[in-house]
Amino acid sequence: MAFDSFAAFVSMEGHGPYVWACYAVFFVLMIVLMAGSVRSRDATIESCRRRYELQAEKSTVAAAPTTSASFARVNVSQD
Amino acid sequence: MWQFFHKLGSPKWFFGISTRFMPWLLMSGILLLMAGVVWGLAFAPKDYLQGNSYRIIFIHVPTAFMAQSVYIMMASAALVTLVWRMKLADVFVKAVTPVGLVLTFLALFTGAVWGKPTWGTWWIWDARLTSMLILLFLYGGVIALDRAINDEKSAARAVAVLVLVGVVNIPIIKYSVEWWNTLHQPATFKLTEKPSMPAEMWVPLLLSVLGLYLIFGWLACIRMQTEILSREQRTRWVKEFVMKGKV
Numbered sequence: 107m108a109f110d111s112f113a114a115f116v117s118m119e120g121h122g123p124y125v126w127a128c129y130a131v132f133f134v135l136m137i138v139l140m141a142g143s144v145r146s147r148d149a150t151i152e153s154c155r156r157r158y159e160l161q162a163e164k165s166t167v168a169a170a171p172t173t174s175a176s177f178a179r180v181n182v183s184q185d
Numbered sequence: 186m187w188q189f190f191h192k193l194g195s196p197k198w199f200f201g202i203s204t205r206f207m208p209w210l211l212m213s214g215i216l217l218l219m220a221g222v223v224w225g226l227a228f229a230p231k232d233y234l235q236g237n238s239y240r241i242i243f244i245h246v247p248t249a250f251m252a253q254s255v256y257i258m259m260a261s262a263a264l265v266t267l268v269w270r271m272k273l274a275d276v277f278v279k280a281v282t283p284v285g286l287v288l289t290f291l292a293l294f295t296g297a298v299w300g301k302p303t304w305g306t307w308w309i310w311d312a313r314l315t316s317m318l319i320l321l322f323l324y325g326g327v328i329a330l331d332r333a334i335n336d337e338k339s340a341a342r343a344v345a346v347l348v349l350v351g352v353v354n355i356p357i358i359k360y361s362v363e364w365w366n367t368l369h370q371p372a373t374f375k376l377t378e379k380p381s382m383p384a385e386m387w388v389p390l391l392l393s394v395l396g397l398y399l400i401f402g403w404l405a406c407i408r409m410q411t412e413i414l415s416r417e418q419r420t421r422w423v424k425e426f427v428m429k430g431k432v
Contacts, residue, residue, distance in 0.1 A: 135287055
């Protein structure tokens with residue numbers, strides 16, 4: 107250990123604020139960068155999943171047998 | 186060799202192999218970086234001239250070193266994009282540019298904070314500092330150019346050209362401390378000479394450089410995967426991966 111006490115370690119003979127500010131900014135930015143990278147990967151996977159599910163839904167709707175189009179009024183509840 | 190080269194160009198192959206390596210990259214990177222930082226902060230002897238402020242070196246040198254090597258890697262990838270039109274090379278450039286930007290900012294910031302107690306000033310328009318600032322703008326410029334062009338292929342080519350032109354800045358950064366009489370101290374590590382510091386100082390420094398390199402590897406992998414997923418979402422393997430979780 108290069109310091110006699112924990113207080114000496116924190117103050118670093120007056121250079122403490124400079125040293126600790128650097129380390130704090132370094133770790134905060136690195137963590138933000140890493141967490142952001144993980145989150146954007148997860149978000150991309152999630153958006154792909156939604157897209158595939160939507161496609162699957164559409165294709166089942168399209169595959170269902172339908173009668174030919176008609177313009178008859180259908181009463182659908184609006185609430 | 187050529188088969189390997191072709192495989193390397195396949196996004197699917199890269200996705201599978203990188204998934205396997207990533208936990209190791211992250212764990213060993215964090216371990217080495219923490220070992221270097223703790224050793225450097227608490228156990229390395231203090232500098233006879235600069236006192237304890239020199240302890241900033243254990244993050245300043247790794248970030249500055251990585252900021253430049255990321256750019257060199259990007260330039261190599263840009264060359265591959267232009268010559269072989271390899272998709273993965275462009276994916277790499279796009280994925281790591283923000284990482285390079287953050288690392289360059291950190292190198293400048295830690296340098297400025299180190300400069301205050303050592304030189305008595307936060308900033309000076311010295312050759313090393315100015316060329317690093319240009320590197321920061323280059324990274325920013327690459328991101329801006331890529332966002333400005335909608336077509337993926339034209340964006341890839343334009344970005345590759347810009348990255349290659351900017352590579353001229355790298356030797357300027359490296360040799361600035363030798364060509365000009367600058368306030369910045371000369372390089373800590375040289376390939377040809379033994380370090381001028383005692384081992385208790387340069388070993389932790391080397392550990393944190395290696396640690397940051399491995400963490401960069403992890404960041405590059407995960408960011409490339411994100412880019413691959415969004416580009417290749419129409420392919421069957423991405424669909425299978427997203428729905429079943431396997432490549």
